[in-house]
Amino acid sequence: MSPPTIDLDDFENAFSEAASGGDIACFQLRLKMADKAEIAAATERLMPIAERYGIAFLINDNPALAKELGTDGVHIGQEDMPYNEARQIVGDDMIVGVTCHDSRHLAMEAAERGADYVAFGAFYPTTTKVAKTAAEPEILQWWTSLCEIPCVAIGGITVDNAVPLIKSGADFLAISSGVWQHSEGPAHAVEALNRIIDNRSAT
Numbered sequence: 001m002s003p004p005t006i007d008l009d010d011f012e013n014a015f016s017e018a019a020s021g022g023d024i025a026c027f028q029l030r031l032k033m034a035d036k037a038e039i040a041a042a043t044e045r046l047m048p049i050a051e052r053y054g055i056a057f058l059i060n061d062n063p064a065l066a067k068e069l070g071t072d073g074v075h076i077g078q079e080d081m082p083y084n085e086a087r088q089i090v091g092d093d094m095i096v097g098v099t100c101h102d103s104r105h106l107a108m109e110a111a112e113r114g115a116d117y118v119a120f121g122a123f124y125p126t127t128t129k130v131a132k133t134a135a136e137p138e139i140l141q142w143w144t145s146l147c148e149i150p151c152v153a154i155g156g157i158t159v160d161n162a163v164p165l166i167k168s169g170a171d172f173l174a175i176s177s178g179v180w181q182h183s184e185g186p187a188h189a190v191e192a193l194n195r196i197i198d199n200r201s202a203t
Contacts, residue, residue, distance in 0.1 A: 001028035001060075001176050002042075012045050014186050018179055019053040021190030025172055026095075028075050030060040043069045056095060063089040063096070073097070073116070078106065083113045097152065102135035104142065111149045118143070119174060122155020123165060127177055137168035144169035158182075159192045166200045 002011065018024065027050050031039055039059060047069075050057040056072040059065060063086040066074035073095025076086050086096050097117040098110040107118040120135045120143070135155070143151045150171035157165065158178035165173060173193065182189035 001030045001174055003176055003180055004030060004032040005034075006031065006042070008042055008045060011042075012049070014180060015046055016049050018186035018190050019049055019055060021187035022194035024053065024055045024190060026056040026058060026072075028058045028060055028174070029071075030075075030176075032060070036065060039065060040069060043071065047071065058095060058097070066090055066094065075099070075119070083110055083115055087114065099154075101133040102139060103133075104139065107143060107147075107151075111147055115149065117150040117152055117172070119152040119154050121153060121174075123153055124156030124158075124161055126156040137164050140165060140168040140170050144171070159189055159196070162193060162196055163200070166197060 015027070027046075029039065029042055029046065031042060034042070043057070043059065047057045058073045058075050059069065059071050060075050061077065061080045063074045063076065063081070067090050074086060074090060075097045076083065077099040078101070083096060083098055090096060095116045097119060098115045100106040100110060100118045100120055102120060107120070110118050120139050122133065123135050123137065140151055140153060151169070152172045152174050153165040153170035154174040157173050157175045159182065162173055175193070179186050179189040
């Protein structure tokens with residue numbers, strides 16, 4: 001996912017670089033301080049890159065804007081709006097993912113209502129937001145043993161600390177600074193993460 005603020009020219013290059021590094025299932029445009037026009041401008045520039053590499057493109061918090069901009073979906077937090085309302089806005093064909101913090105109850109509730117994925121975290125200290133909760137890898141083990149809806153691990157994840165979350169059953173890793181601030185660049189981060197995931201799958 002994107003940093004909370006970006007220079008669009010620089011980030012367009014960084015996103016292209018990251019996308020060239022290997023498989024990325026989904027990208028979340030998460031511009032917390034931006035207005036509608038800025039989000040629209042970023043979507044116009046970045047979504048074609050995602051489409052070229054087969055990456056689902058989501059925006060954060062705003063189902064109506066996701067619908068208007070024609071993105072692949074939206075990610076909503078617990079304070080944004082109820083899942084049912086978001087689904088009504090975007091329709092049946094768009095992705096709706098839900099933040100569930102460290103709560104089994106919230107995850108079960110989201111799954112029962114039809115969420116496309118649930119996100120747990122934060123698993124590690126993060127610099128991109130003030131995390132409301134700290135999650136433990138055991139919640140990923142619990143979820144994958146119980147439910148087929150994908151779970152996403154989020155919060156301070158890097159190439160160096162991703163393995164315990166993958167071992168615990170995370171279907172996807174939501175990573176921001178661990179990619180964009182990687183010492184060797186975004187493509188190297190994506191390449192390394194794909195290698196880690198492939199090695200775990202092989203074993």
